Amino acid sequence: MDLKLDGLNALVTGGTKGIGRAIAETLAAEGANVAICARNEAEVDATAAALSASGVKAIGRALDVADGPAVAAWVEEAAASFGGLDIVVANVSALAIAGDEASWQAGFAVDMMGTVRLVDAALPYLERSRAASIVTVSSVSGREIDFAAGPYGAFKAALIHYTQGLAFNLAPKNIRANSVSPGNIYFKGGVWDQIETGNPELFARALALNPTGRLGTPQEVANATAFIASPAASFITGSNLVVDGALTRGVQF
Template identity: 60%
Template sequence: MDLGLKGKVALISGGTKGIGRAIAVGFAKEGANVAFCARNPSEVAETQTLLNSLGVRAMGTTLDIGNAQGVADWVEASASELGGLDIVINNVSALAIPDSEENWKLSLEVDLMGTVRICKASLPHLIARGEGSIVNISSVSGREADFAGGPYGTVKSAIIAYSAHLAFTYADKNIRANTVSPGNTYFPGGVWENIENGNPQLFDMAMALNPTGRMGTPQESANAVIFLSSPAASRISGTNLVVDGALTRGIQF
């Protein structure tokens, strides 16, 4: 299927590791130009080189999503450099799971307000295009109570609600907004590899909950994000797409 992404411009927060990197590479393979950010300069440079090698224009920026002015400047610079915006992906998370006041503040500032600020800065560019797509990355922890249901899960729930608000508010502008909620996702250097090494009891418990007998890969979640972002998903808006291999038990209507 031709997803109709060739020549589009995608903006991705957190594009150098895990799901974010798989999303950035996936867009590039579909022919979309990519602006992305992350905190580690060497990882930004390496990812930009990879994306450019796929024959598209890529713009990598070193950025802390908690920096409100930095976020606004990044969005404007990306749109200027690449000729506008068509797609916005909010992927960055502080992964602040333990229930402490510091983690509540961090989750609100990075996960939630980072998403809100990027959306607000990007919407004028999407509106100028006459159409656009926003996909915000949530989590299965945002739709059911689990061990990560404190600051992390609560903020992920808020992101689902905010995305639904965007979908309704901007439907008449031909702008779609959806959420993708991955389940456990394993990749080298990721949170689950760290848990596997540091808390094997928790890792074994989480693994046992997966009916497939395995955790997901970044590519599996990225595939869902890329499809939802594309013109092929033109009638899908306001949806929370769960990508978890039947991990969650709740019925989603």
């Protein structure tokens, strides 16, 4: 299937590792120009260079998505460099699991407001796009109570609600908005890699819960994200695409 991404311009937050890196690479492989951000400047520069090897334009900026002015400046830079914006992927999370006030504040600043400010900054450009699409990366922890109940799960649930509201309100402007909810995703240096080493009992329990007998990969989430972000999914908006190997049991009507 031709996703019709060739020549489109995309933003991906947290684009140097794991799911975000896989999304950026997949969009670039499909012909989209990609702007990434993350906090580590060396990793941003290296990733942008690697993406450019796909024959597309790729730029990066080191920033914290909790810094609203920095996010806005990055969006402006990308739009100027590419000559517009078509796709916005909000991927960054504070991964705030603990129940203390600092964790709640971090989850709100990064997961929630990092996404809201990104979308707000990009909207003037999306309104001029022929294929405007917003994708927020949520989590199955937003659908059900699991070990990540607390800030992480609460804000991931809020992201789904926020995104579906965007879909309804922006539909008259031909801007689509969807969320993608990954299950447990394994990659080196990621959360589940750390859990496998630091808490093997929890890792074994999580593995046993999934009827596929394995955890997912960043590429599997990236494939779903690239599709739902693309013009090939032109009549899909307001959806939450679960990518979890049948981990969650709740029926999503």
